[in-house]
Amino acid sequence: MAREDDVMPDIADVTMVDVLRAVADPIRLRIVQTLADGQPHGKCGTHWDFGVHKSTMTHHFRTLRQAGLTRTVVAGRTHTIELRRDELDARFPGLIDALTTTEVPMGGTAADRA
Amino acid sequence: MAREDDVMPDIADVTMVDVLRAVADPIRLRIVQTLADGQPHGKCGTHWDFGVHKSTMTHHFRTLRQAGLTRTVVAGRTHTIELRRDELDARFPGLIDALTTTEVPMGGTAADRA
DNA sequence: GCAATAGTATGATGGATGTCCAACGGTAGG
DNA sequence: CCTACCGTTGGACATCCATCATACTATTGC
Numbered sequence: 001m002a003r004e005d006d007v008m009p010d011i012a013d014v015t016m017v018d019v020l021r022a023v024a025d026p027i028r029l030r031i032v033q034t035l036a037d038g039q040p041h042g043k044c045g046t047h048w049d050f051g052v053h054k055s056t057m058t059h060h061f062r063t064l065r066q067a068g069l070t071r072t073v074v075a076g077r078t079h080t081i082e083l084r085r086d087e088l089d090a091r092f093p094g095l096i097d098a099l100t101t102t103e104v105p106m107g108g109t110a111a112d113r114a
Numbered sequence: 115m116a117r118e119d120d121v122m123p124d125i126a127d128v129t130m131v132d133v134l135r136a137v138a139d140p141i142r143l144r145i146v147q148t149l150a151d152g153q154p155h156g157k158c159g160t161h162w163d164f165g166v167h168k169s170t171m172t173h174h175f176r177t178l179r180q181a182g183l184t185r186t187v188v189a190g191r192t193h194t195i196e197l198r199r200d201e202l203d204a205r206f207p208g209l210i211d212a213l214t215t216t217e218v219p220m221g222g223t224a225a226d227r228a
Numbered sequence: 229g230c231a232a233t234a235g236t237a238t239g240a241t242g243g244a245t246g247t248c249c250a251a252c253g254g255t256a257g258g
Numbered sequence: 259c260c261t262a263c264c265g266t267t268g269g270a271c272a273t274c275c276a277t278c279a280t281a282c283t284a285t286t287g288c
Contacts, residue, residue: 016213017140024134025246043265053248058266060246077255077264093215098208099130139276157235167278172236174276191234191285230288237282245274252267258260 011087014068019092022067023099027052028060032069035083036100043079125201128182133206136181137213141166142174146183149197150214157193 023029027050034041041047043061050057061081064070069088073080088096137143141164148155155161157175164171175195178184183202187194202210 017138017143020134020138020143020213024131024138026131027246029131029134052246054265055249055267056247062266063245079265092212094208094212098206098212099134101207141276166276168235169237169279170277176236177275193235231286232288233286234284235282236284238280240279241277243275243277245272247271247273249270250268252265254264254266256261256263258262 008065009068011091018067022069033100040080040082122179123182125205132181136178147214154194154196
C-alpha cells in the first residue's frame with residue numbers, strides 16, 4: 001500500500017522557485033549532485049555522512065521529494081532515492097546540468113589571490 | 115565616496131548555495147530574469163511593481179548584491195542595477211542561462227490534464 | 229534654503245526552516 | 259516471538275527570512 005510518504009508532485013506543478021528553494025541548502029545540493037550519476041542511492045546513514053541527525057536527513061529527503069526533485073523506491077527495509085532526471089530536464093532545460101557541474105574550487109578566498 | 119552599500123563580494127568567494135538561496139524567492143528570481151537582458155535597470159518603484167513596500171525591494175536588491183549576483187551603480191539620485199553576467203557565467207557555467215530560460219507554462223495543473 | 233524625490237536604515241513581527249530528541253512502525257533473521 | 263535495523267513521526271527550539279512602517283540621508287530643482 002502506498003504510504004503518504006511515497007507521493008510526489010506532478011512535474012508540471014513544480015515551479016522553478018520550488019526547485020531552487022529545495023537545492024538552496026548545502027546538504028540537499030550535495031545530495032542532488034550525488035544523485036546526478038543516475039544511480040539510485042540508499043537513505044542509509046552510512047552513505048550520507050553529513051554529521052546531522054537521522055531525522056534531519058529524513059526531513060531533507062522529504063523536502064527534495066515534495067519539491068519534485070527525487071523519487072523514492074521502497075524495497076523492504078531499505079529505501080532508495082533517485083533523481084527525476086528526464087522529467088526535470090524537460091521542464092527546466094539545463095538546470096540540473098548547471099547545478100551538478102562541479103563548482104570551480106579556486107582555492108582560498110579572494111584575499112589570498114590579492 | 116564608496117558607501118557601505120556598494121560593496122559586493124569577489125566572485126570567487128561566491129558559492130553555488132549563495133546564488134541559489136538568493137534566487138530561491140519569486141521576486142528575486144523575476145528580477146534576475148529581467149536583468150538577463152544585459153541592460154541596467156533602475157531600482158525605481160515604477161519599474162518593479164511587485165506590490166511590496168519600497169524597503170522590501172531594498173532588502174531584495176541588497177540580498178542579490180551580497181550574494182554576488184548584481185552590481186549597483188549610483189548615478190546621482192537614481193541607482194541602477196545590473197547582472198554580473200560574465201563573472202557568473204565563468205564561475206557557474208550554464209546556471210544563469212538555466213535560471214533565465216522562461217519556464218514552460220504548461221497551462222493549468224496536472225489535474226486539468228488528467 | 230526648501231520641498232520633493234530616490235533610496236537606505238532600523239526595528240518589529242509573523243511565518244518558514246534546520247536541527248535535535250524521543251518514540252513509534254515496519255522488516256529481516258535468529 | 260523477539261531483537262536489531264532502517265526510517266518516519268511528532269514535538270520542541272532557535273534561527274533565519276520576507277514584510278511592513280517609520281525615520282533618516284542624499285540629490286535635484288525651484
